[in-house]
Amino acid sequence: MTDTEPVPAKTEVKEEEEEISRFSTPINDVHIDEKDFDVVVDGSGLIESILAGSLARSGMRVLHIDENEYYGGEYATLTWSQYNQFLKSEPANSKLFTEVPSQRGWNIDLSPKGLLSGGDYVETLINSSVGKYLEFKFIDRSLTYRSNTSSFVDLPSGKSAIFTSKDLAPMEKRRLMQLFQLIESGAPDEFKAKPIGEYLTEQLKMNKKVSDLVKYSILRLQSSDDLMTTEQAVALLKKIAESVGRYGPTDMIYSSHGLSELPQAMSRVCAIYKGISCILRRYVSEVNVSDGRVSGVTCCAGQSFSCKHFVTSTSAKINGASESTIPESRCILMAADSMFERPPAKKDDDDEEGSAEDKIYPHTITAVIAPGSISEEKCLPSKAITIFELSCETSSCPKGVTTIHLSSQISQEELTAIVLNNFIDDEAGKLRTASNAELFHRAFFSLPSVHQPDIKAASPAANIWRCPAIRTSDVDAAIIEGENMFRKIMAVEVELRGEVSETPKEGEPAEEEWVVDFEPTKFLDKLPDPEEKQPLANDPEAVLLGISTFTEPKPLEGEDDLAEEATSDSPKEENEDPDKAKETNDE
Numbered sequence: 217m218t219d220t221e222p223v224p225a226k227t228e229v230k231e232e233e234e235e236i237s238r239f240s241t242p243i244n245d246v247h248i249d250e251k252d253f254d255v256v257v258d259g260s261g262l263i264e265s266i267l268a269g270s271l272a273r274s275g276m277r278v279l280h281i282d283e284n285e286y287y288g289g290e291y292a293t294l295t296w297s298q299y300n301q302f303l304k305s306e307p308a309n310s311k312l313f314t315e316v317p318s319q320r321g322w323n324i325d326l327s328p329k330g331l332l333s334g335g336d337y338v339e340t341l342i343n344s345s346v347g348k349y350l351e352f353k354f355i356d357r358s359l360t361y362r363s364n365t366s367s368f369v370d371l372p373s374g375k376s377a378i379f380t381s382k383d384l385a386p387m388e389k390r391r392l393m394q395l396f397q398l399i400e401s402g403a404p405d406e407f408k409a410k411p412i413g414e415y416l417t418e419q420l421k422m423n424k425k426v427s428d429l430v431k432y433s434i435l436r437l438q439s440s441d442d443l444m445t446t447e448q449a450v451a452l453l454k455k456i457a458e459s460v461g462r463y464g465p466t467d468m469i470y471s472s473h474g475l476s477e478l479p480q481a482m483s484r485v486c487a488i489y490k491g492i493s494c495i496l497r498r499y500v501s502e503v504n505v506s507d508g509r510v511s512g513v514t515c516c517a518g519q520s521f522s523c524k525h526f527v528t529s530t531s532a533k534i535n536g537a538s539e540s541t542i543p544e545s546r547c548i549l550m551a552a553d554s555m556f557e558r559p560p561a562k563k564d565d566d567d568e569e570g571s572a573e574d575k576i577y578p579h580t581i582t583a584v585i586a587p588g589s590i591s592e593e594k595c596l597p598s599k600a601i602t603i604f605e606l607s608c609e610t611s612s613c614p615k616g617v618t619t620i621h622l623s624s625q626i627s628q629e630e631l632t633a634i635v636l637n638n639f640i641d642d643e644a645g646k647l648r649t650a651s652n653a654e655l656f657h658r659a660f661f662s663l664p665s666v667h668q669p670d671i672k673a674a675s676p677a678a679n680i681w682r683c684p685a686i687r688t689s690d691v692d693a694a695i696i697e698g699e700n701m702f703r704k705i706m707a708v709e710v711e712l713r714g715e716v717s718e719t720p721k722e723g724e725p726a727e728e729e730w731v732v733d734f735e736p737t738k739f740l741d742k743l744p745d746p747e748e749k750q751p752l753a754n755d756p757e758a759v760l761l762g763i764s765t766f767t768e769p770k771p772l773e774g775e776d777d778l779a780e781e782a783t784s785d786s787p788k789e790e791n792e793d794p795d796k797a798k799e800t801n802d803e
Contacts, residue, residue: 246495246498246517247519248279248492248495248519248521250277250279250492250521251520251521251522252277252521252522252523253277253278253279253492253521253522253523254271254276254277254278254523254524254525254709255267255268255271255276255277255278255279255523255524255525255526255527255705256278256279256281256500256513256521256523256525256526256527257271257278257279257280257281257527257528258281258282258283258499258500258513258526258527258528258532258671259282259283259289259527259528259529259532259683260280260282260284260287260288260289260479260480260483260494260496261288261289261290261291261479261529261683262288262291262478262479262686262691262694262698263529263683263684263686263694263697263698263701264280264289264479264527264528264529264683265280265287265478265479265480265482265483265486265494266479266482266694266695266698266699266702266740267527267681267683267698267701267702267705268280268482268483268485268486268491268493268494268527269346269482269483269484269485269486269489269740270485270698270699270702270738270739270740271486271491271702271705272485272486272488272489272490272491272493273485273489273738273739273740273741274702274706274734274735274736274737274738274739275489275734275735276709276734277490277491278486278491278492278493279491279492279493279495279521279523280483280486280491280492280493280494280495281494281495281496281498281499281500281515282494282495282496282497282498282499283497283498283499283516283669284496284497285298285496285497286298286476286496287476287479287480287483287494287496288326288475288476288479288480289479289529290326290327290531290663290664290665290685291325291326291327291329291475291476291478291479291686292325292326292475292476293323293324293325293326293473293474293475293476293477294322294323294324294326295322295323295324296316296319296320296322296324297319299322299324302326303659303661305665305667306661306662306665306667307661307662308659308660308661309632309659309660309661310657310658310659310660310661311642311657311658311659312656312657313645313654313655313656313657313658314645314654314656315656316550316614316617316656316657317614317615317616317617318614320614321608321611321613321614321615322612322613322614323473323474323610323611323612323613324474324548324612324613324619325474325475325476325604325612325621326546326663327475327544327546327623327663327686328470328475328604328606328621328623329475329686329688329689329690329691330355330468330469330470330582330604330689330690330691331352331468331469331470331471331690331691331692332455332456332459332467332468332690332692333354333458333459333460333462333463333464333467333468333469334455334456334458334459334462334467335455335459335690335692336692336695336696337478337690337691337692337694337695338469340695340740341481343740343741344485344740344741346481346482346484346485346740347481349477349480349481349484350471350472350477350478350481351471351472351473351477352463352469352470352471352472353469353470353472353580353609353610354463354464354465354466354468354469354470354580355464355466355468355469355470355580355581355582356464356465356466356579356580356581357370357465357466357556357559357579357581357582358370358371358373358433358466358467358468358581358582358583359371359556359581359582359583359584359603360429360432360433360583360584360586361583361584361585361586361589361590362383362589363588363589363590366638367557368556368557368583369383370383370559371429371433371434371466371584372384372392373434373456373460373466373467374457374460374461375393375396378392378393378396384426388422388423388425388426391420391421391422391426392426392429392430394420395416395420395430395453396453396457398450398453399450399453399454399457402450403415403446403447403449403450404419404446407419407446408445408446408447409445409446409447410445410446411443411444411445411446412430412431412435412444412445412446412448412449413427413431413440414446415446415449416430416431428586428587428589429586431586432584432586432587432600433584433586434453434456435449435452435453435456436584436600436602436688436689436690437600438599438600438625438687438688439587439598439599439600439625440587440598466582468582468690470580470604470606470610471610472610472611473610473611473612474611474612475691478691480494485740498515498516498517499515499516499669500513500514500515500516500526500528500669500671501514501515501516501669501671501672502514502671502672502673503526503534503671503672503673503677503680504520504674505673505674505675505676505677508675508676508677508678509524509677509678509679510523510524510525510526510677510679510680511523511524513526516669524679524709524712525679525681525705525708525709526677526679526680526681527681527683527701528671528680528681528682528683529541529664529682529683529684529685530682530683530684530685531664531665531668531685532668532669532671532682533668533669533670533671534670534671534672534673534680535670535671535672535673536670538668539682541664541684541685542625542685542687543625543662543663543664544623544624544625544662544663544664544685544687545623545624545625545626545627545628545630545631545660545662546621546622546623546631546660546661546662546663547621547622547623547631547632547635547658547659547660548619548620548621548622548657548658548659549619549620549621549622549635549639549640549647549655549657549658550613550617550618550619550620550655550656550657550658551617551618551620551647551653551654551655551656552616552617552618552653552654552655552656553618553647553651553653553654554579554581554605554607554618554649554651554653555605555618555620555639555647555649555651555653556579556581556583556605556649556650557649557650557651558651579605579607579609579618580605580606580607580609580610581603581604581605582602582603582604582605582689583602583603583605584600584601584602584603584689585597585600585601585603586600587599587600590634590638597624597626597630597634598626599624599625599626600624601622601623601624601626601631601634602622602623602624602689603620603621603622603623604620604621604623605618605619605620605621606618606619606620606621607619617656618653622635623689625687628660628661628662631660632660635658635660640655640658642658663685664685679708681701681704681705683697683698683701684697699739702739706736706737707736709736710736713734
């Protein structure tokens with residue numbers, strides 16, 4: 217075993233060399249006839265693609281380009297050869313223990329993220345019918361890390377799960393049930409503007425174990441510095457409660473074939489509405505500025521285009537400088553089995569043919585390690601660590617391989633120390649878990665990429681729009697931020713255009729009059745589909761292909777009693793005398 221980047225199998229060397237040569241093609245020199253645009257979007261990240269699609273949907277002329285040969289930017293999904301090339305181009309610490317079973321069937325996410333089943337992104341996919349381009353797999357299990365046992369336990373994300381949890385004491389269960397009562401009653405007025413942490417400890421009297429469970433595993437905050445207000449937390453809790461059981465047993469789903477399917481689908485909206493999208497292997501090399509505003513851009517291929525708005529990412533360099541962006545430390549493990557303990561086998565499994573060893577353990581799992589849960593000698597992480605474990609069910613890896621993603625805002629050195637000391641045996645090439653599974657490969661790297669084209673600009677410009685990085689474990693923030701930027705761009709555009717005329721200009725054909733179709737209030741409405749027989753928005757299961765209907769378990773015996781106790785302002789103690797309580801009530 218030696219420290220090296222993954223290498224292709226001997227039988228597939230020729231094919232790999234061809235793919236790598238295509239990857240390294242410098243630029244796309246395809247000539248673009250059109251010269252005038254309203255917006256030039258440089259990059260195909262989550263927010264950039266949302267803006268390209270929504271602005272084109274509202275009648276603006278959009279040119280959408282990306283420097284890479286794939287969609288997604290730092291949220292890209294890479295093939296095996298592209299992944300190898302990425303590791304070679306970045307300051308990554310990678311190691312190949314043994315050859316993977318196959319070089320085919322890989323869709324490796326650089327920054328994996330789930331989708332909240334009842335969240336803003338899913339609702340946008342349904343309402344715009346963009347979801348018909350996509351397939352999803354629901355996440356089977358949600359886990360949280362317990363420092364006292366150094367193990368992962370199932371996250372109680374619903375009333376039934378809270379009632380049956382063996383990890384929670386009766387009083388802790390009541391405190392959690394009280395929290396979920398806020399969904400109906402709303403946040404108390406005196407706590408609405410205060411951080412959710414204060415409400416959990418001061419009002420609900422939660423201990424640190426339960427408080428951390430709520431903040432980092434249920435609400436998925438990244439650190440104690442994330443001062444989400446109680447009012448915001450209650451709104452998110454409502455979405456989470458509506459998401460559990462909508463498509464699967466947990467509150468999240470995952471994009472089949474990788475996260476970059478999302479920006480690719482959004483880019484198609486731009487093409488549908490006559491935008492030029494998305495030209496890969498081409499980027500903006502210079503921004504032309506006139507009177508403090510962008511007047512045009514020049515691409516790396518030498519072509520120049522006029523535009524009124526320029527959209528790029530916060531990590532893009534303009535005159536050698538980029539805006540501050542939160543880095544993300546990443547670890548990718550490729551193993552022969554899950555790093556988590558398997559749940560108890562179902563009774564039906566005994567009736568199936570074949571032994572347990574012959575069966576594939578299907579799993580799509582997410583887990584959270586709260587800040588401070590794992591303490592190293594010189595390392596007490598102040599940020600949460602998010603884990604996504606993906607099997608071949610999500611088309612992210614070939615059969616016989618499990619891909620494990622760890623992401624955090626802690627330093628790369630901290631994440632490396634935690635993984636090497638707690639989860640893998642780097643010398644033996646195995647997981648330090650119950651499965652003791654064989655490791656094929658591991659890699660550590662950071663985002664954003666160190667390689668960014670330097671865009672030249674003569675002077676600062678007011679209409680350069682920067683898309684921030686999304687560092688949450690789900691993609692709802694991309695839709696929220698994308699719509700906010702859409703509204704700002706539209707407000708400026710309406711001011712530039714003045715009054716919108718609904719009649720063609722003199723001497724210009726009506727079908728060429730783009731001002732007629734300018735709709736500044738439309739973000740991502742439903743796409744036209746003449747073959748569609750009924751609105752997809754009324755049938756989300758038909759939109760989110762590949763997700764089977766999941767029925768939420770029926771309430772268990774005694775669960776209603778626990779819920780009633782939770783509604784009380786003063787929960788009963790375990791040793792409370794029932795006769796004494798009756799006398800108090802009579803008085």
